[in-house]
Amino acid sequence: MSRGADQNDMLPRTQHALKFDLVAKCATTKARAATLHLPHGPVQLPMFMPVATQASLKGLTPKQLEETSCRLCLNNTYHLGLKPGQATLDTIGGAHKLQSWPHNILTDSGGFQMVSLLKLAQVTEEGVRFLSPHDGTPMLLTPEHSISLQNSIGSDIIMQLDDVIATTSPDHARILEAMHRSVRWLDRCIAAHKKPESQNLFCIIQGGLDLELRRECTRQMVARDTPGIAIGGLSGGEAKVEYCKVVKTCTDLLPDGKPRYVMGVGYPEDILVSVALGADMFDCVWPTRTARFGNAITNVGVLNLKNASYACDFRPVDEGCKCMCCRPTSEGGLGITRAYIHHTAAKETAGAHLLSIHNVHYLLILMRQVRDAITEQRYPAFLRAYFYKLYAGEKHKYPQWAVDALAGVNVDLLAES
Amino acid sequence: MFTVIKSASTGIGPRLGRLALPGKKVVHTPHYLGITSRGVIPHITQDTFARDASITGVYVGLEDFIERAPYQTPPLYQFKPPKDSSPLRRFIALPEDTLLVLGARRAPPVAAPAANPNTNETVSVCTAVGFRVLRADDYAEAAERLQADIVVGLGDIPYGRKLGNKRIEKATERNIKWTQDHINLRHSAETRAQQAKLFAPLLPVSSAKQRFYIETLIQVSERDVAGLAVYALDSLEDLPEALQPLPRLGFTTPSAPQDVLQHIVLGIDVLTVPFINAATDAGIALSFQFPSTSCDQSHNGSDPLPLGIDMWSPAHAVDLGPLVDGCTCYACANHHRAYIQHLLAAKEMLGWVLLQLHNHHVTDIFFAHIRASIANGTFTDDVEHFQRKYESRLPEKTGQGPRVRGYQFKAEGPGEPKKNKAPFTMLDDGQEKIVESAPPEAGTDASELEAQGFAAKA
Ligand SMILES: [Zn+2]
Ligand SMILES: [Zn+2]
Numbered sequence: 001m002s003r004g005a006d007q008n009d010m011l012p013r014t015q016h017a018l019k020f021d022l023v024a025k026c027a028t029t030k031a032r033a034a035t036l037h038l039p040h041g042p043v044q045l046p047m048f049m050p051v052a053t054q055a056s057l058k059g060l061t062p063k064q065l066e067e068t069s070c071r072l073c074l075n076n077t078y079h080l081g082l083k084p085g086q087a088t089l090d091t092i093g094g095a096h097k098l099q100s101w102p103h104n105i106l107t108d109s110g111g112f113q114m115v116s117l118l119k120l121a122q123v124t125e126e127g128v129r130f131l132s133p134h135d136g137t138p139m140l141l142t143p144e145h146s147i148s149l150q151n152s153i154g155s156d157i158i159m160q161l162d163d164v165i166a167t168t169s170p171d172h173a174r175i176l177e178a179m180h181r182s183v184r185w186l187d188r189c190i191a192a193h194k195k196p197e198s199q200n201l202f203c204i205i206q207g208g209l210d211l212e213l214r215r216e217c218t219r220q221m222v223a224r225d226t227p228g229i230a231i232g233g234l235s236g237g238e239a240k241v242e243y244c245k246v247v248k249t250c251t252d253l254l255p256d257g258k259p260r261y262v263m264g265v266g267y268p269e270d271i272l273v274s275v276a277l278g279a280d281m282f283d284c285v286w287p288t289r290t291a292r293f294g295n296a297i298t299n300v301g302v303l304n305l306k307n308a309s310y311a312c313d314f315r316p317v318d319e320g321c322k323c324m325c326c327r328p329t330s331e332g333g334l335g336i337t338r339a340y341i342h343h344t345a346a347k348e349t350a351g352a353h354l355l356s357i358h359n360v361h362y363l364l365i366l367m368r369q370v371r372d373a374i375t376e377q378r379y380p381a382f383l384r385a386y387f388y389k390l391y392a393g394e395k396h397k398y399p400q401w402a403v404d405a406l407a408g409v410n411v412d413l414l415a416e417s
Numbered sequence: 418m419f420t421v422i423k424s425a426s427t428g429i430g431p432r433l434g435r436l437a438l439p440g441k442k443v444v445h446t447p448h449y450l451g452i453t454s455r456g457v458i459p460h461i462t463q464d465t466f467a468r469d470a471s472i473t474g475v476y477v478g479l480e481d482f483i484e485r486a487p488y489q490t491p492p493l494y495q496f497k498p499p500k501d502s503s504p505l506r507r508f509i510a511l512p513e514d515t516l517l518v519l520g521a522r523r524a525p526p527v528a529a530p531a532a533n534p535n536t537n538e539t540v541s542v543c544t545a546v547g548f549r550v551l552r553a554d555d556y557a558e559a560a561e562r563l564q565a566d567i568v569v570g571l572g573d574i575p576y577g578r579k580l581g582n583k584r585i586e587k588a589t590e591r592n593i594k595w596t597q598d599h600i601n602l603r604h605s606a607e608t609r610a611q612q613a614k615l616f617a618p619l620l621p622v623s624s625a626k627q628r629f630y631i632e633t634l635i636q637v638s639e640r641d642v643a644g645l646a647v648y649a650l651d652s653l654e655d656l657p658e659a660l661q662p663l664p665r666l667g668f669t670t671p672s673a674p675q676d677v678l679q680h681i682v683l684g685i686d687v688l689t690v691p692f693i694n695a696a697t698d699a700g701i702a703l704s705f706q707f708p709s710t711s712c713d714q715s716h717n718g719s720d721p722l723p724l725g726i727d728m729w730s731p732a733h734a735v736d737l738g739p740l741v742d743g744c745t746c747y748a749c750a751n752h753h754r755a756y757i758q759h760l761l762a763a764k765e766m767l768g769w770v771l772l773q774l775h776n777h778h779v780t781d782i783f784f785a786h787i788r789a790s791i792a793n794g795t796f797t798d799d800v801e802h803f804q805r806k807y808e809s810r811l812p813e814k815t816g817q818g819p820r821v822r823g824y825q826f827k828a829e830g831p832g833e834p835k836k837n838k839a840p841f842t843m844l845d846d847g848q849e850k851i852v853e854s855a856p857p858e859a860g861t862d863a864s865e866l867e868a869q870g871f872a873a874k875a
Contacts, residue, residue, distance in 0.1 A: 055759065059766035061465060062751070081872075084734060084759045091735040092755055100751050130872075141872040311485070312492045324464045334463045334510040339492045343455060343482070343508075347545060349766050349819060350457040357462070 015196040016227040024375040029409040030278035033374040038156045040104040045280040048363040055099040058288040059353040068361040072104040078113035094154030106157040109146045143188040160189040162204040167238040175208035182206040204232035218253040228259040235264025240401035251278030291355035294345035297362045305341045313338040323361035325354045380411045419664040429684035446686040450476040456509030460769045463510040469747035474516030478523035484544035503564035519565035524689040528577040557599040569646045572618025589630045600641045614643035621649030635659045653684045697772045699814030701725040702740040703779040707786035721808045729816035733758040746778035
């Protein structure tokens with residue numbers, strides 16, 4: 001156990017709007033527990049961040065989101081740039097004021113959506129060229145535009161514009177170009193950033209699945225001393241084995257004293273393994289998106305409550321869950337049953353809102369348990385117990401990539417707890 | 418249970434009352450019930466309902482719960498919550514002290530097609546899987562077992578269709594039989610500490626035209642029939658004095674606040690007000706206020722004011738003010754017009770949540786002021802003043818509301834196309850991301866994107 005960690009990483013830095021306190025390191029894996037002090041209050045790492053794409057989390061009021069224990073949520077720059085738009089954001093005074101959210105906000109750069117949503121997007125040194133989805137006019141999103149927009153949004157953590165390509169791309173020259181361009185764009189983002197004293201700019205490590213490129217990119221990005229570091233380009237279709245190798249390769253080279261964010265990861269198993277590989281922050285639309293289809297995340301897997309078998313199931317959505325939806329009335333909760341979610345799923349918006357409350361709460365509480373396990377030096381046992389329950393004790397069903405990745409950080413997932 | 422505090426000077430008219438049931442919030446009348454859909458006030462989750470709304474009572478239609486009947490026992494009938502509490506209340510997670518009123522049909526219901534008529538034993542109901550028949554005896558039994566606070570008895574109500582004389586005769590006979598049978602069932606059932614109050618449904622014709630049924634109701638005791646459900650104001654015009662002390666629950670579908678006032682003038686005590694939910698879905702923030710005193714001189718002579726604000730309008734885009742100045746609802750206390758306009762434009766569901774909270778709050782205040790006005794003896798003048806002050810109809814909706822379901826709109830038969838397209842469909846993982854981050858709406862052009870600072874024209 002190395003409380004306090006490497007003092008060299010803890011030196012005060014110029015112009016960083018955050019403070020990272022490393023609380024504990026797992027003695028077996030690379031997992032860390034930390035407190036991240038942000039402009040709108042402290043958050044506990046490791047952490048899951050729900051995605052409020054357009055400044056609202058799927059029908060939940062900010063009060064309800066707060067009640068799930070969320071203290072940092074995402075907004076998407078691409079969406080806010082279109083609606084309500086930069087001029088409106090400037091007039092209103094940013095996204096916190098727009099959505100009356102007193103806690104922290106993280107925004108992406110808008111580049112990922114641009115490239116993944118607009119088929120005709122083309123990346124040049126200047127920025128991302130694309131045709132307007134409405135009238136076909138050629139448009140250009142530059143690093144400067146992205147940062148200016150995120151400055152108007154006023155998010156506590158902002159992301160650099162990066163050159164995103166599919167990790168599965170076979171074009172090595174293009175991957176190399178994208179990696180170097182992402183570094184150059186980081187420099188432009190840093191130069192364009194007008195509010196480093198109140199907004200933290202994170203770099204994004206690129207380099208596809210080529211570990212040597214990832215190392216090179218990591219070295220260059222770290223040298224630029226951003227307050228936090230993201231590992232990007234991994235929410236595509238790459239194999240989990242490759243994903244784990246990239247995360248581990250990057251975290252091996254990252255300083256202890258900065259938060260590490262893996263973008264677009266949200267399945268519980270993926271998060272638990274990534275934490276063991278040394279990552280701290282995760283975001284994903286999956287918990288709220290899947291709620292709309294009647295899916296409840298539980299310790300025994302995802303239950304599709306639209307299934308007829310739940311019509312007369314009067315148990316709570318997830319037994320023992322302390323969220324507002326599941327908690328019994330005797331404990332001040334609503335005591336909502338699976339049968340009632342079945343009754344409203346896909347028929348009343350409120351049914352989806354209730355499941356979103358549960359799903360977001362589930363992931364936030366899971367992260368709190370992870371954190372406690374790390375600080376109490378029992379994370380390996382926690383991992384074993386979680387997988388055991390999820391797969392109902394059938395160890396031959398454990399995903400091989402998870403078993404292998406955890407073996408790489410000294411955890412034998414198949415061992416007896 | 419129901420006490421008239423101040424009645425009209427002659428016959429039927431606006432009156433003040435007090436509907437008090439053990440353990441429930443007292444309903445001071447005139448008042449209204451929130452209208453639920455599948456057990457919720459649309460868009461309002463139960464925790465927000467309890468914490469951030471102040472709706473005194475709700476109406477629930479049983480047809481929202483019985484799509485499996487009669488082939489399978491509906492889940493709600495199988496639910497046995499602990500400690501003898503109401504299965505319906507616990508199933509829909511309604512707070513203990515909110516008045517719960519149960520009827521057979523939604524308010525307002527989808528009128529049954531001519532091919533699905535009521536019979537001597539059944540009424541036609543609309544479930545999530547289409548029209549089904551509900552037996553009168555099944556309804557009475559279920560309604561008793563579900564332990565609502567008030568049960569509206571089953572009536573042969575034609576919803577929207579005019580009744581000919583022959584048909585009125587038949588409907589009268591059915592109402593007499595169904596009501597008698599329901600009362601008998603209540604007598605035979607082991608006495609529950611909290612037996613629901615039974616409200617008898619009047620046919621939507623004058624009392625004279627249904628006099629045999631009216632006579633039956635006069636003969637039974639208040640323990641058997643504790644109130645009346647009114648489907649047309651005609652029934653009240655010649656309501657015999659013997660039935661006048663009973664509370665009157667209106668299913669009279671007022672389409673504007675002026676209708677609400679008129680229905681109160683004609684003697685309704687508790688109303689169901691469908692235009693609240695409709696305004697919310699249309700993106701309209703209700704903005705009317707009933708003058709609590711007649712000295713409101715702020716609006717004499719000029720053009721009438723709108724009853725609501727179309728929140729789709731881009732005019733609100735940078736407006737940091739509340740929906741209505743001085744409004745203390747959750748939406749106005751915590752958010753501003755700019756956000757609500759943004760949520761509607763972005764089709765974010767929270768927009769409807771906030772409007773729904775505001776619109777119910779405006780209605781709460783509206784009714785509180787109506788009661789104050791009746792108490793002051795200024796009601797007649799205040800109604801007149803209101804009619805001069807406001808436009809007679811709610812504003813037209815300009816934006817697209819939330820997705821409409823089959824049981825929410827008037828269907829005339831099978832095979833009708835969906836009212837609006839599903840906003841999301843299950844796709845493979847990569848494509849789902851695209852669904853999640855739908856590209857901007859048509860209608861914005863490149864210069865607009867540029868003006869918004871999103872990117873520059875290349
Ligand atoms: Zn839960
Ligand atoms: Zn309000």
